[in-house]
Amino acid sequence: MPPRYQPADSLASPRFTGVRTFARLPHVRTTAEVDVAVVGLPFDTGATYKVGARFGPESIRSASAMLRPYNAELDVQVFAQLSVVDYGDAPVIPGFIDDSYAAITATLRPLAEAQVITLGLGGDHSIALAELRALAAVHGPLALVQFDSHGDLWDSYYGGHKYTHGTPFRRAVEEGLILPARSIQLGMRGSLFGQEDLQIARDMGFTVLTTTQLLACSPREIGDLVRQQVGDGKVFLSFDVDFFDPAYAPGTGTPEVGGPSSFQGLAYLRACTGIRWVGADVVEVLPAHDHAQITAQLAAQVGYEFLSLVALGPV
Numbered sequence: 001m002p003p004r005y006q007p008a009d010s011l012a013s014p015r016f017t018g019v020r021t022f023a024r025l026p027h028v029r030t031t032a033e034v035d036v037a038v039v040g041l042p043f044d045t046g047a048t049y050k051v052g053a054r055f056g057p058e059s060i061r062s063a064s065a066m067l068r069p070y071n072a073e074l075d076v077q078v079f080a081q082l083s084v085v086d087y088g089d090a091p092v093i094p095g096f097i098d099d100s101y102a103a104i105t106a107t108l109r110p111l112a113e114a115q116v117i118t119l120g121l122g123g124d125h126s127i128a129l130a131e132l133r134a135l136a137a138v139h140g141p142l143a144l145v146q147f148d149s150h151g152d153l154w155d156s157y158y159g160g161h162k163y164t165h166g167t168p169f170r171r172a173v174e175e176g177l178i179l180p181a182r183s184i185q186l187g188m189r190g191s192l193f194g195q196e197d198l199q200i201a202r203d204m205g206f207t208v209l210t211t212t213q214l215l216a217c218s219p220r221e222i223g224d225l226v227r228q229q230v231g232d233g234k235v236f237l238s239f240d241v242d243f244f245d246p247a248y249a250p251g252t253g254t255p256e257v258g259g260p261s262s263f264q265g266l267a268y269l270r271a272c273t274g275i276r277w278v279g280a281d282v283v284e285v286l287p288a289h290d291h292a293q294i295t296a297q298l299a300a301q302v303g304y305e306f307l308s309l310v311a312l313g314p315v
């Protein structure tokens with residue numbers, strides 16, 4: 001039998017019709033017969049510069065209407081392999097990060113307990129801590145594969161505030177949610193506060209590739225490196241759209257020039273096959289700065305590529 005939950009047939013009903021869900025998937029809040037649940041995480045008051053990513057999930061869902069079932073680059077019929085639902089949004093509380101973390105964790109943990117893989121649509125990057133709390137509570141400490149231009153490992157902002165979109169992975173290490181020695185950050189670039197900023201991650205045990213180092217490698221080399229790094233354990237993918245050059249992803253809160261193109265970035269992601277993914281997110285889409293939904297379309301494609309990697313399965 002085919003998977004139970006699949007997208008609407010766009011050859012039978014136009015893409016501009018119906019309620020906006022990710023890839024036109026059914027909006028169902030269940031774990032029964034579900035392989036992957038797409039969950040909106042519309043929280044952005046962890047942002048330290050431009051805000052508005054609370055509207056990211058809505059924009060990504062709208063842009064995702066053009067996604068089709070077959071991924072030609074990876075040669076996989078995504079929804080013939082997976083039963084996927086759009087689970088709706090976590091009930092976050094704007095302005096209250098601790099309460100929003102609790103709401104996100106409470107939304108995702110039952111999914112993880114049911115062995116459903118989660119794909120979070122952000123929201124600013126602070127939401128990753130709440131996701132990791134939910135997933136690590138079920139799966140144990142996870143390896144992290146992070147596509148980003150920032151390490152998000154700073155200790156605090158603005159007089160000691162510990163919870164922002166620049167600190168989630170520092171807190172995740174402290175809470176034992178991720179395994180730095182099996183984790184990798186890809187695409188670091190931009191001006192920094194000091195020479196030690198990139199070294200912070202390396203001192204914690206992360207493998208770190210700057211954008212310059214990344215672009216010197218082929219996608220196949222990066223895929224091999226990521227597989228070597230994470231091993232056969234369980235892995236979380238966190239993808240900040242500012243990984244891409246702002247020419248390709250202008251709708252984000254902290255853009256950094258000099259990044260990969262959409263073609264390059266997607267090729268690196270597609271190379272990460274054969275991994276035991278248990279969750280992922282796509283974060284920092286800021287629609288107010290996203291003319292023609294350029295960033296939202298790219299974020300939707302990132303989510304689709306993650307589903308494709310899940311559909312291919314681990315080695």
